[in-house]
Amino acid sequence: DAGVIQSPRHEVTEMGQEVTLRCKPISGHDYLFWYRQTMMRGLELLIYFNNNVPIDDSGMPEDRFSAKMPNASFSTLKIQPSEPRDSAVYFCASSTNSGSNTGELFFGEGSRLTVL
Amino acid sequence: DQQVKQNSPSLSVQEGRISILNCDYTNSMFDYFLWYKKYPAEGPTFLISISSIKDKNEDGRFTVFLNKSAKHLSLHIVPSQPGDSAVYFCAACLSGNTGKLIFGQGTTLQVKP
Numbered sequence: 001d002a003g004v005i006q007s008p009r010h011e012v013t014e015m016g017q018e019v020t021l022r023c024k025p026i027s028g029h030d031y032l033f034w035y036r037q038t039m040m041r042g043l044e045l046l047i048y049f050n051n052n053v054p055i056d057d058s059g060m061p062e063d064r065f066s067a068k069m070p071n072a073s074f075s076t077l078k079i080q081p082s083e084p085r086d087s088a089v090y091f092c093a094s095s096t097n098s099g100s101n102t103g104e105l106f107f108g109e110g111s112r113l114t115v116l
Numbered sequence: 117d118q119q120v121k122q123n124s125p126s127l128s129v130q131e132g133r134i135s136i137l138n139c140d141y142t143n144s145m146f147d148y149f150l151w152y153k154k155y156p157a158e159g160p161t162f163l164i165s166i167s168s169i170k171d172k173n174e175d176g177r178f179t180v181f182l183n184k185s186a187k188h189l190s191l192h193i194v195p196s197q198p199g200d201s202a203v204y205f206c207a208a209c210l211s212g213n214t215g216k217l218i219f220g221q222g223t224t225l226q227v228k229p
Contacts, residue, residue, distance in 0.1 A: 004159070035219075041118070042221035043160070043205060056216060091159055104150070105217060107159030 002026070004108035006092050012114045018080040021111045023092030024073055033105060034067055034077050035091040043091070049075065082115045089113070119143045120208050122220035130228050135193040137223050139206030142187065146208040150217065151180060151191050154203040163204075164191070196227045 005024040013019055025032045033048040047057040049069045057067070064083070069075040079086055089112045093105040121140045129135045139149075147168035152160035166173040166180045166189070173180050179192045193200055203224050207217040 040221070042122070043207075043219035045216065045218065048216060093159070104162040104165070105152075105160075107161070109157065109159050 004092055004094050004106055006090075006108035006111050008111055009109065010112045010114075012116065013082055014116050015083055016081045017115075018078065019082045019086075019113060019115075021077045021090050021092075021113070023075045023077070023108060025075070025092070025094030026106055027073065029094035029096045029106070030072075031095045031097065032069060032075050033093040033095075034075070035093060035107075037089040037091060037110070046077070046090075079113075082113075084115045087113055087115050118220070119146075120206055120218050120220040122204075122206055122223050124223050125221070126224040126226070128226045128228065129196050131198055132195045135191075135196045135200065135225055135227065137191040137193075137204050137206075137225065139189050139191075139220055140187055141189075141208050143208070143218075144187065145210055146218075148209050149180070149182060149189050150207045150209075151178075152205040152207060152219075154205065154222070160205055193225075196225075198227050198229050201225055201227045 007022045030051050034046040035043045036046055037043050046059045047067045048055055052069045065079055067077045089110045091107050091110045093107040095105045119142050150165040151163040153163045154160040164175050164178050164180050166182050171182050177193055182189045203222045205222045206220040209217045
């Protein structure tokens with residue numbers, strides 16, 4: 001089975017440009033998460049969805065960040081306008097609450113964003 | 117404000133020896149804890165977990181210990197192997213909301229042959 005699929009894997013853009021990161025969760029998973037990895041703070045939760053509905057977006061750093069999940073198989077994280085301090089690796093993860101409910105998340109390979 | 121902290125950014129051990137990775141948390145409401153492992157250019161993968169009703173959970177070479185009074189947990193790897201070289205993230209959550217994991221900063225483990 002395919003895991004969580006993220007695109008693009010790498011993105012280099014200039015300050016002020018719009019960036020859109022994409023994620024396809026594992027089929028059947030009802031939770032989707034967006035995390036950001038930085039050296040200083042490790043993995044920070046930005047936002048998560050349950051059944052396509054945003055549940056907690058308290059980690060979204062600013063209004064420049066927005067996330068959508070129009071259906072169960074697709075989500076986007078958008079940064080507009082982008083700034084150099086947004087440079088990081090952005091991970092998407094999915095999980096299901098069925099079964100043992102261990103909290104195990106399945107991560108994609110990440111999108112490395114560089115804003116010049 | 118970091119609710120989950122891994123104060124050692126890196127650790128280097130010799131192959132065959134024990135690796136001990138530490139993690140502290142501040143929120144006493146957390147009652148479920150997990151460790152994830154991450155190789156370069158890959159996403160983190162689940163390694164082992166422990167519920168707050170236990171103080172130890174073992175899976176092969178990996179053992180997680182939980183000290184609730186100290187709000188501290190540790191991951192022991194024994195014997196360490198070069199393939200264990202990776203970044204290890206500690207994570208915590210509320211069992212009623214295991215969808216929301218709070219991660220630490222990560223510790224880079226290097227196991228030398």
